[in-house]
Amino acid sequence: MSKKIIAISKNEKIKQLISNTLEYNNYEISYYSDFKKALEIICQEIPNLILIDTINAQVSEIFLINNLKYDPIFISMIIIFIVADDFTCDNWKNNLIDDYIRIGSLVKELKMRVELSFERVERMIATNPLTRHTGNLVIQKEIQSRLDRGEIFALAYADLDNFKPFNDKYGFSRGDEIIKMLGRIIMNIVRTEQPHGNFIGHIGGDDFVYIMKPELIESTTIRIIEIFNNLVRNFYDIEDLKKGYIESVNRQGEKQIFPIMTLSVGITSNKYRKFNHFSEMAEAASEMKSVAKKNQYSKYAIDRRKNSEQSKSL
Structure with missing residues (x-):
């Protein structure tokens, strides 16, 4: 245009x-x-x-x-x-x-x-006004330009589990502080583990992406999840921490118990699969994020599929 x-x-x-x-x-x-x-x-x-x-x-x-x-x-x-x-x-x-x-x-x-x-x-x-990370348009361009150059890289897609119930109970102001904290954690750890050639983006809400070398992204993701899951506890009231959950309203308007918030991350890479378009890679990372959310312990999943294979996750 x-x-x-x-x-x-x-x-x-x-x-x-x-x-x-x-x-x-x-x-x-x-x-x-x-x-x-x-x-x-x-x-x-x-x-x-x-x-x-x-x-x-x-x-x-x-x-x-x-x-x-x-x-x-x-x-x-x-x-x-x-x-x-x-x-x-x-x-x-x-x-x-x-x-x-x-x-x-x-x-x-x-x-x-x-x-x-x-x-x-x-x-x-x-640029996202809350975190100052680059937003969706730049994210799409970054992924596509790397694919067009034939660069081998890994894409991680992260978002929070039980964020909406937290917002409903404690308010958007406290929720915004958690999103800013997550943005800082991702930025600091990714840049520490890979000072050059990394990329960090904020899609919106509690959704973030980061790009790294395939051989570095798993260990980096484990560290991000561990640090976030420890720090997020500081945003809960003591009574709720003692219980290990909060009571809030679900999407159907019914009262429900929600565990303490955690972070889930889906990872994919063109090291294992061929991607021609950024949307294909983003979709694969999103699929892995859905797998990660079902994993009670590790909270991350890596797409090791080749083009004709089924998903395998860690």
Whole structure:
């Protein structure tokens, strides 16, 4: 899907420079000389990026566009100013913009600045606000890019057992603290065990993934589970810890007893199976996670299937 760019300039030469620089990219570019007309289109279509020639514009016109950033609906819309070569950093303070390019560097830097801006926004949108780990879009891209490169790696899919009953009894605030704790545990242990080439993502809720070398992921997972299962006890009231369970309501609205929360992890790897698409690998890890949840003790399961074999788990 092409990204929409609106370029606003009263200078035809600058418009031509923009066109020449970006024309071979997958962008849908519209050009305007009138700021008010451009503003109408921006409000209707909400483009991905706006390029504004500030050299040939009045201050009042610039602020018409600049003030859009105060509206949350435009928060992810990128605004880049084209400025004079003598532009100074002091001029930056009153502008809610994402980047600027000096006119003398327009041809050389425009394409790079636009691409970097899009990448930055994608990372921001894809980051989970609770844990600051990358989210689902980046996770999918990471898995697919490794498969496309032919890299051999293992994918772990982790989530919590009995998290919803805990939330229902103790509240979302305490539940959020557990999710943040789990994110920190996974990050610290994975990076300690494999400092380079690892990946950690937060799908959402209590679902996390991490990528490691196949030979390291099992021992790392055992350590993650052990540390989490020890630390999570600190979030329960003493009375419930003594009982070893909490009383809460199940999905049918009935009172039920739920054990102390644990962590389950499913692991798969293209060392044993061939995967062409990230969804195939994610599904295999999810299947193993379901196997792990049925295991009362180890709480993790490894997919050792070859393409024609049945699942074997530890």
